Each structure stands twice: as C-alpha cells, then as structure tokens.
Amino acid sequence: MNTSIPHPFMVSRRRFLRQSFAFSALASLGSIPGWSGTLAAEPKSSGAGGADLLMVGDWGDDDDQIAQNEVASGMQRYARDKAVNPQALLMLGDNWYGELAGGVHSPRWQTQFEQMYPADVFPGPAYAILGNHDYQKWPESKVEAELEYAKQRKTRWTMPARWYRFEFPATNPLITFLALDSNMPFKDGTSEHGKDFTLTAAEQAEQLTWFEGELKRPRKTPFLAVMGHHPVYSDGPHGDHPVLMRDWDPLFRKYKVDLYLAGHDHDLQHLEFEGHPTTHFLSGGGGADLYNLKIDSTTRGPFAQKVYGFSHLSVTEKQLTLRHLDPTGHILHAFTKTPEGKISVLT
Numbered sequence: 001m002n003t004s005i006p007h008p009f010m011v012s013r014r015r016f017l018r019q020s021f022a023f024s025a026l027a028s029l030g031s032i033p034g035w036s037g038t039l040a041a042e043p044k045s046s047g048a049g050g051a052d053l054l055m056v057g058d059w060g061d062d063d064d065q066i067a068q069n070e071v072a073s074g075m076q077r078y079a080r081d082k083a084v085n086p087q088a089l090l091m092l093g094d095n096w097y098g099e100l101a102g103g104v105h106s107p108r109w110q111t112q113f114e115q116m117y118p119a120d121v122f123p124g125p126a127y128a129i130l131g132n133h134d135y136q137k138w139p140e141s142k143v144e145a146e147l148e149y150a151k152q153r154k155t156r157w158t159m160p161a162r163w164y165r166f167e168f169p170a171t172n173p174l175i176t177f178l179a180l181d182s183n184m185p186f187k188d189g190t191s192e193h194g195k196d197f198t199l200t201a202a203e204q205a206e207q208l209t210w211f212e213g214e215l216k217r218p219r220k221t222p223f224l225a226v227m228g229h230h231p232v233y234s235d236g237p238h239g240d241h242p243v244l245m246r247d248w249d250p251l252f253r254k255y256k257v258d259l260y261l262a263g264h265d266h267d268l269q270h271l272e273f274e275g276h277p278t279t280h281f282l283s284g285g286g287g288a289d290l291y292n293l294k295i296d297s298t299t300r301g302p303f304a305q306k307v308y309g310f311s312h313l314s315v316t317e318k319q320l321t322l323r324h325l326d327p328t329g330h331i332l333h334a335f336t337k338t339p340e341g342k343i344s345v346l347t
C-alpha cells in the first residue's frame, strides 16, 4: 500500500488546520467525518419539531435575470427533489437592483419574486432585509416600496420594519432572529448621495440601542441568529466592515450570537475566528454578477467560493446545519454547529 497518497480526509483536515485564523471549533476537529461526510451532508427534512429555511442574497437583478432564474429554479428543484419542505425564505438584501417603477405596483414583484420563488414550493414567510441597492430613490424610495409591499399582507414578503425580531418556527421556536439594517451612513457622515441614501446617524444610533436591548432580553430558543446585508467580515472584494466591527461585533461576542447571516459580496462564504462565538455565513450568489474573492479561503475560511447559489439552514434543538449549494443543488460546503459552539465540517 502506498502510504504517500494522502487520504482525502487527512487532506481536508490538514487544510482545515492550516488556516491562519484558527477556528473556535478546533477542539471539535475530531468530529469531522471522512468519506461519510458527503453522505451526512445530504439534505433531508429536519422532520417533526425541526425547521428548514432557504436563504438567498443579491437576487433582484435588473439585467437579464438569467442567473437569478437559474438560482431560483435550482432552489425550487432542491426543495422538491430533496423533499426539504422549507418553511421560510430569508432574502438577504439587494432585493431590487435598478429601477422599481411603480413601487409596490411594479410588475417586477410578480416576475422576480412571486413567480421565481413560488408559493406552492415556498409557502412560508419570506423574511427580507434591506441592502445598499434597496436604499435608492429609483424613481421613489425602494425602501418605502418594500415596507409597503409587506404591509399589504397579501403576500409572503415579510418586512415589518427596517429592523425587527422574529422567532422560528412560530410554535415551539428553535431560533431567534434579529434582522438588522446594515446601511450605515456614508464615510463623509452624510446619508444622501444622489439617488443613493442610507440610515441617518440618528437611525443608526436608534437601531444599535434596540439591538442591544433585544440581545439582553431573555431568550427561549437554543439558537440566536443575526442577519444584515453587509458582512462584518468578508473574503470578498468589499472586505471587512470597520463600522460593523466597531458597533456590532462586540455585541455578537458579548451575547454569544451563534450565527451572522449576510450577503453583499456576490459569492458564498463561511468564516470562523478563534475564540469568536459567531459563525459568519455569507450567501450572496442569488443572481447579480459575481465578484472575484480578495482573500483565499485557505488563508481565512473554512470556505469561500465565487459561485452562484443559495443556502439551506436546518435547525433542531440539538444543532444547526448549514449548507451552501450551487444552482444544480450540489453541496459545496456543509457543517453543523451545536448550542455549545462545537462545529463539525461535513463537506
């Protein structure tokens, strides 16, 4: 037997260990499965008492929508073929690129939301947050249009405010979500640049006070997730976000947020940091043009890939399972996380 041929498990394990940013999960490395990993990563519905959510970011393309359609069709096929039964969607911002003429009456709501992510496959709520492309007056405020569309209550589109809390599932909840607005004022301190705008400094402060207030509240669920369009840390071209690192990251650490979900960089990522309780998970492959990564995932990971796709979050009382998938439903990366923070990479 030629022992010089590395077992694939050893390769992936060595690669995992080589990361210069050692993971908080190092202690759990022994639980990384080898060949069985791919099998264990295969999706199956979380079953009774569990919850399955699909997420997609950076999806409402204003160009030809070929890639958005490909990813959305892939999500439908995945849900049907794998019998995943997603009970909710998470729409991670940059919901509308370009013009949304007519606001709530724009036909884009039908063609690019209701029909691409259809209610017969995704009957649950679609919890949405706002990205930088939503913060545009094109021709009127797309932020106002998105809040208004949710208010009509005729649709799954859920955005009760620019920042809000929900628990999921509604009965016997397993995970608390704090949905935030990451559109911080521009570097010059203003909140208006032509058709682009942001939160004002007063709104930024108001949200931060609300956020910490919610983190302090007693929680009934084993897991806590925060979602915001802009990543706090990213291997993509937008890089790490100094304002979110200053304002949000210390709260993630202090209140032991299990998961931060973001988009904005058009790729799929999973980052872990030594001693940090929070998994940083980015799903920005919903249809807008892809960007080149700035940091290789062997330097900071364990996973970052320039690829179209979507992501699947399964929650049970015992663990979270997160998967990044390409439009064909192929699993690119999958891992589990326990309430104690133990991470096991499946594939």
Ligand SMILES: [Fe+2]
Pocket: 058, 094, 131, 133, 264, 265, 266, 288
């Ligand atoms: Fe985007």
Ligand SMILES: [Zn+2]
Pocket: 093, 094, 131, 132, 133, 229, 263, 264, 265
């Ligand atoms: Zn963005």
